[in-house]
Amino acid sequence: MSNHQVLNNADHRDLRVLLEPSAERGDAVMGTLVTPIEFRRVQAEYPIVFRKNQEDDSFTALALFGFENGENLFLRDGNWDARYRPLSLAIQPFLIGRTQNGEGVGQVHIDMDHPRVSKNGEGTRVFDEDGGTTPFLEDIAGMLGELDQGHRDSAGFFDALKRHDLLEPFTLEVPLSDGSKHSLVGFHIVNESKLQSLDGDALADLHGSGHLMPVFMALASLSHFSDLVERKDAKVRNG
Numbered sequence: 001m002s003n004h005q006v007l008n009n010a011d012h013r014d015l016r017v018l019l020e021p022s023a024e025r026g027d028a029v030m031g032t033l034v035t036p037i038e039f040r041r042v043q044a045e046y047p048i049v050f051r052k053n054q055e056d057d058s059f060t061a062l063a064l065f066g067f068e069n070g071e072n073l074f075l076r077d078g079n080w081d082a083r084y085r086p087l088s089l090a091i092q093p094f095l096i097g098r099t100q101n102g103e104g105v106g107q108v109h110i111d112m113d114h115p116r117v118s119k120n121g122e123g124t125r126v127f128d129e130d131g132g133t134t135p136f137l138e139d140i141a142g143m144l145g146e147l148d149q150g151h152r153d154s155a156g157f158f159d160a161l162k163r164h165d166l167l168e169p170f171t172l173e174v175p176l177s178d179g180s181k182h183s184l185v186g187f188h189i190v191n192e193s194k195l196q197s198l199d200g201d202a203l204a205d206l207h208g209s210g211h212l213m214p215v216f217m218a219l220a221s222l223s224h225f226s227d228l229v230e231r232k233d234a235k236v237r238n239g
Helices: 036-042 135-163 192-196 200-208 212-237
Strands: 004-006 031-034 048-052 059-064 094-097 107-111 167-175 181-190
Touching: 004 094, 031 036, 036 059, 036 135, 036 212, 048 212, 059 135, 059 181, 094 135, 107 135, 167 212, 181 212, 192 212, 200 212
Parallel strands: none
Antiparallel strands: 004 107, 031 059, 048 059, 048 181, 094 107, 167 181
């Protein structure tokens, strides 16, 4: 359940948010949605994979944190063991709200039922004692704006991937030191061979529309699968 409200300094003057990462606060996830606008930052820490919607053949991109539902291998002892948290997680419990037709300026909303909303007076203030905007809220507003723009720009990026047939189904076998094996299935990745074989016109199309760099960032991110496997193996060894 959720309880979305338009954020304002009258109803939410004393609102506080719990920032420390934890499974109980929504961080126990295998991955999270990312947009091409943040691929450069995401690829420095996580593999970027693509998930296909079987109903309409559309794609979304995800930063991968683990190999099974509810597994976040970057969540350790109340800390996030990476330098960058993708925007879709970093902004919680806030979100952008719009009118039904999607037009107009977005408003900052908050899910009052989200586990990050403090119930006991602890946490970081959203508004100061005079009702003014805190630096924390200013940061959140900036991230919400970037995420909103990223979602709006994503359609053209995914159209370009499909137009140049740059995604391929992907399966990864994960053998662990205890003899067990995990399989990662159901995702797509950038097809390096097809990317290398693109002609000048195709490359010019991708570059001119600003999509070439995110494609390369998604491809570069795949080197982090080895790190993810090491994290999984360490988790198994340590129980």
